[in-house]
Amino acid sequence: MVAAGPGCVTDGVHDAEMDVATGLVQLTGLVQGIYTRVSERHDLTPVQARLLCVLLGGPRGMAELARCFGVEKAALTGLMNRAERRGLAQRSSVPGDRRAVQVTLTDAGRQAAIAFHAEVSAELGHLTSQLTPHDRELFRGMTAEIIARCRTSSLSDTC
Amino acid sequence: MVAAGPGCVTDGVHDAEMDVATGLVQLTGLVQGIYTRVSERHDLTPVQARLLCVLLGGPRGMAELARCFGVEKAALTGLMNRAERRGLAQRSSVPGDRRAVQVTLTDAGRQAAIAFHAEVSAELGHLTSQLTPHDRELFRGMTAEIIARCRTSSLSDTC
DNA sequence: TATTGTTATACTCTATAACTATA
DNA sequence: TATAGTTATAGAGTATAACAATA
Known part of the structure; x- marks a missing residue:
């Protein structure tokens, strides 16, 4: 049983x-x-926020991002057009390959990404704040375990 | 620690x-x-699938569905137009109130809803199948606890 | 030939604003 | 006035198919 402290079962809603x-x-x-x-709150769409967060990990190619998001290349073109128009990210050419482009964050984009990430992490952290530290760690571990298993059995975002 | 059986930590990916x-x-x-x-797999969009699942609980009004989905009434109109065109759900008039409509599943819609629900439940169940029965019950309980808490503190779908 | 990225087109989902009809 | 629902319009996100340029 989940350390069922008082206040867990909300008024009448078992x-x-x-x-x-x-x-x-x-x-x-x-x-x-x-x-x-x-x-x-940060004037972003959820998909844009996700794009910025991924780009915090470094520059990415369009095909790479498409794979990471699980969408077609063509969808990325539209996504980047909007992100670029809004000054959040930019395309630049890749030295070795004249077909490819490299997507990077602008300064504004990086700033937005960091602020968004901090806030969403904090809010998601609150979600488990009612659990005891012990239960919280249990939950974290089981979640990580579920994810790790499914990472191997294909089908998830690889980014 | 999460009963960390063998196979939990995937090859090299701790x-x-x-x-x-x-x-x-x-x-x-x-x-x-x-x-x-x-x-x-059931030839539905995720939103349509969700609509069908909600309607399994019984007839609903448009405004009620909009509230439940957290979208504007106008969005529901489009959603229902498409669902109706595809023969999944239908509008019918409400005896007592000539403004209102009642949304119900068609036979095809009910069938699709039941099949979808069974399959998605099964697949989601598999997600925790690697956990020990004990951990699985712990996880279920903690999840329910998190949800119950947030149900009270506003902001969630109420359906 | 395979890969990288774009363009064109169409569809779903959503918001906002203005509207009708009924309560 | 308030509520139930629709219409019109615009924009984001996505898929498919056809395309150009480069590897």
């Missing part, structure tokens, strides 16, 4: 019979809601 | 230092990916 699948769907909705809300 | 926030984002991506993939 978490009766919620199976893992339902829990995962609702948790996903919660996380998405937070991600979207923080994005809006 | 889940080093993944914080709760990152874990939640990646888990969300995983769940979304599954939801989307299963939707496609």
Whole structure:
């Protein structure tokens, strides 16, 4: 049983019979809601926010980003056009390969990315703040375990 | 520590230092990916699949659905137009109120909803199948706890 | 031939604003 | 006036298909 301290079961709303699948769907909705809300607060769409966060890891090619987002190359073109028009990221040419472009953050983009990332991390952290430190670490570990398993069995974003 | 059985730490990829926030984002991506993939398998968009699942709970009004999805009424009109055109759901008039419409599933819609729900539940269940029964129940409980807390502190779908 | 990226087109989903009809 | 729903318009995000340029 989950260290069920007082206050866990909210007034009259006992978490009766919620199976893992339902829990995962609702948790996903919660996380998405937070991600979207923080994005809006920073005047970004969720997809733009995600793009900026990925680019914090360094320059990326268009095809690489498409793979990472799990979308077609053509979708990236539109995404980058909008990001570039808004001054968040930019294309530059790659020395060795005249076909390729390199996508990098502008200063404004980097600033936005850092601010967004900090805020969304903080808000997501709050989500588990009610758990005991012990449960919180348990939860973190199990989440990491689930992800690690699925990373191997294909199909996830690789970025 | 999470009952760290063999095979949890995947070849060379130790889940080093993944914080709760990152874990939640990646888990969300995983769940979304599954939801989307299963939707496609049933020739539905994720939003349509969600609409059908909500309607499994009984007839709903347009405004009610909009509130439940966290979108404007106008968005629901488009959503329902497409769902109706595809024969998944239908509008019918409400006896007591000549402004209102009632949205219900068609037979095809109900069938699709049930099939989708079963499949997505199964796939999401697999996500935690690597955990020990004990850990799995712990995870379920903590997830339910997180959701219950946030249900009270506003901002989530109420449906 | 394979890869990188773009253009053109179409569809879904969403928001905002203005509107009708009913309560 | 408030509520239920629609229409019109605009924009983001995505897919497919066809294309250009380079490797």
